[in-house]
Amino acid sequence: MMKMMTVTLIVFFCTYGYTDMISGKKLFDNAKCMECHNIKDFNDKTVRKAKIFTQLEDKVSACQMENNAYWFDDEVHYVAQYLNKEHYHFIEKE
Numbered sequence: 001m002m003k004m005m006t007v008t009l010i011v012f013f014c015t016y017g018y019t020d021m022i023s024g025k026k027l028f029d030n031a032k033c034m035e036c037h038n039i040k041d042f043n044d045k046t047v048r049k050a051k052i053f054t055q056l057e058d059k060v061s062a063c064q065m066e067n068n069a070y071w072f073d074d075e076v077h078y079v080a081q082y083l084n085k086e087h088y089h090f091i092e093k094e
């Protein structure tokens with residue numbers, strides 16, 4: 001019984017860490033972005049400025065730099081994907 005639980009937990013944590021969406025969320029939550037931001041900054045079309053996915057990514061990049069999150073490019077990409085899936089809903093280009 002314990003062994004099965006351990007295996008289940010390991011599988012759970014491995015899957016958790018490798019999903020783009022979830023690691024984007026984790027990065028976002030850990031960087032305390034919401035200390036300044038209101039959810040309206042991202043989901044209200046009259047407030048937000050990004051109009052396409054690459055603009056969103058640029059803004060994530062600029063904002064994390066200003067706030068010393070020290071994300072790598074791929075981490076910026078995950079967070080942009082996360083915000084896009086949750087709020088912006090742009091068509092994402094590679």
Ligand code: HEC
Nearest residue numbers: 031032033035036041047048049050059060063064067069
């Ligand atoms: C110290 C306050 C502050 C923190 C912390 C902060 N931001 Fe921002 N962010 C701003 C301000 C102010 C703007 C608006 C800048 C502008 O419009 O020129 C902005 C704009 C943005 C935008 C553009 C929104 C749009 O579509 O107009 C995104 C995306 C963003 N921030 C992401 C983040 C992320 C991700 C983090 C966490 C790493 C973060 N921000 C942390 C203040 C902050």
